[in-house]
Amino acid sequence: MDDRTYTADAEPGDHVTVAGWAHEIRDLGGIAFLIVRDKTGKIQVKFAKDEMDEDLVETGTNVSRESVVQVTGSVEEEPRAPTGVEIVPESVEVVAPADPELPLDPSGKVDAELPTRLDNRTLDLRRDEAKAIFEIRATVLAAVRDYFRSQNATEINTPKIVATGTEGGTELFPITYFGQEAFMNQSPQLFKQLMVGSGLERVFEIGPIFRAEEHNTPRHLNEATSIDFESAFIDHQGAMDVCEGALKAAYEAVAEECADELETLGLAEAFEVPEEAFPRLSYEEAIERVNATGDLDEQLVFGDDLSTEAEKALGRDVGGHYFITDWPSEVKPFYIKDHDDDPDLSTGFDMMHPNMELVSGGQREHRHDELVAGFEQQGLDPDAFEYYTKMFRYGMPPHAGFGLGGERLVMTMLGLDNIREAVLFPRDRQRLSP
Template sequence: MDDRTLATDAQPGESATIAGWLHETRDLGGIAFLILRDRSGKIQVKLEKDEMDDAMVETGLDAHRESVLQVSGAVEDEERAPTGVEVVPESIEVVAAADPELPLDPSGKVDAGLDTRLDNRTLDVRKPAVKAVFEIRSAALAGVRASFRDLDCTEITTPKIVATGTEGGTELFPVSYFAQEAYMNQSPQLFKQLMIGSGLERVFEIGPIFRAEEHNTPRHLNEATSIDFESAFADASDAMDACETIVRGAYEAVAETCEAELETLGLAEDFTVPEAGFPRITYEEALDRINATGAVDETLEWGDDLSTPAEEALGEDVGEHYFITDWPSEIKPFYIKDRDDDATVSTGFDMMHPRLELVSGGQREHRFDHLVEGFEQQGLDPEAFDYYTQMFRYGMPPHAGWGLGAERLVMTMLDLDNIREAVLFPRDRQRLSP
């Protein structure tokens, strides 16, 4: 069906059929130019009014901006054209007309607020800078998948409608599931652990997660994309090694394949792949370094979670991707294993960008009795999770893993101001459509 020539593939001396959006019309009197845009770029169409069919010229000049046109004709050299060539048309067809009044300017010459852009996301993504973000996101996820394959991982897909939440009944979106109540899954955590017990040993998933958090910040979403990893016969250190590999793989893929997109965003000169060997600092050291900055109002003590100002202060102090290890057991989920030498300290870790947290992970508790104790200590009913806990009676190996927010990865990679810039159709407290 798609037998057209892409704009950047058109070669002088050939006949070509170009199809795309009418980006701009320039009428100079006896001559006019149409600028067509497709996924590859732009190409100029020359209309010499006195030498061409009047009806064809009228069709081209009457078309409104962003209409879809199909143009067939000879390709000729023209050094003043955007790509060094232009099409001299033999036919012009309006495939799909656009209204004369657009809700936003896809050329980007006139700014629009974020709400207007998200309300009209289809038009918004036609802007080169916005399109570049999603081309880069795609490349980053391709790099993530390639890196997982290098780590000998099996890609899995787990349920998004579940009977219980990953961490109990909080922050869950209930849904009507025939005659019973179900929930949108917060994480593939429990299911990926079950797959470790299946013998797959190393698994990953890239898929949606849902959190009913009442945040309304530039860094939170209620539907996000989670990049998850789990490996048998691994500890927290092994999991951190894999995490670093995946993050660097995403950056490498973007650096190798997205030069034009980085140029569009003005990032080409400064974009670098993070150096190997992300620093690993303990939670206790993190508290000391944050307190030393004086950036938080109250002195942080053991057991405190890190607020946004605390994370930002520590990130500025460290200045690169880094891990925080050895978190207090009491503030980590029930499935995180405690250290053998000190039950008050967990094997949990977070991986941080200087701006914010990207990853949460750790070694998992693989011993049935200890796992049930963890449920009870956090006020959860183990019987509600029988489908999960019972599998730990049948030979569950030691294992570790993590979850990485894809939107946060892209947001920090491209220094975006708002996480909604990194997702096509955001879901937050105010936005359920489009």
């Protein structure tokens, strides 16, 4: 519709055609109102029954909720209307009628459980609250892209169907690829490392990753969006600098561009942009601080991973985003470089929100022989990764990077109870459709 006017742009004195959904019908006897909703908001359409064509009134007031309608008429000022204006219609067309029995109420007056909402996601995103989450998510991804570009990084797209898993193990989804066994990629890790050895040097990617984890929790998914960065000629400290900058850029963009959405979600006053530098705690210091809280039933010892309870205890103690650095080498993947002066400690880091891990990163092992030895130490066959390892014989620079969970970033930013709220069509152990 070339002549369509968005509801938010309708001004008194305008002659407009608006198109959207029949949000609500209010019949007050001699006068009735149709509320039309589009992506920019809502507008009231007024039907003075005694003054208008009977067929016009019937069409506009008998339409079922959520039908697609097109209304043409004059915009008049009306202080009592929700937006201060209303349309006096000349014509109303029902473009696509909706079934009167809706599986959920897009007006939000009647709550629906999350499974029902996910089963009917198209209807669910007609709710202002659900739509606001995805407008914010889009702003986050745009801001991160802009930030990486400001850091002279080139956006890349790597394969999601691979011959070998990035990290091996049981978290692989096998598929049949023209008679061969293949897998859905767990991470772009190996490919982005190859790219820092190319003429590109500094790259980023925002794309799907697949993990066959059997977790069924409010913060795990089997298909997720990974925000990845990798750069030649930086160490793990430099990677943490970029990581912190990307997260702050996302928060700043949401604060500047999504005031209406934050208001819709009830976060306008509580939303804060991180300003202070994120603390960088060594793994050993993190263990000590967790134990000092007294919140765990058993004390952690060096070499333990941090449980969910431990992460939350440390998060409460720190009170904001922070890094955990210098993890034990044995708990980090084969491609993470160890410290030169202490091979028992890695350059791996995690970036944490007070409630959960958001980022895993580190400096990578760029020396061919040491990389191959790392494969063998973790029980992986270097020959299966020959496409990757051979490039390290041709001059691979020192490099570092990270992967940031896109959904976890949105979830923690908005205080969502379930990560599935931040995904259009989640994929988990129970959900393969829609």
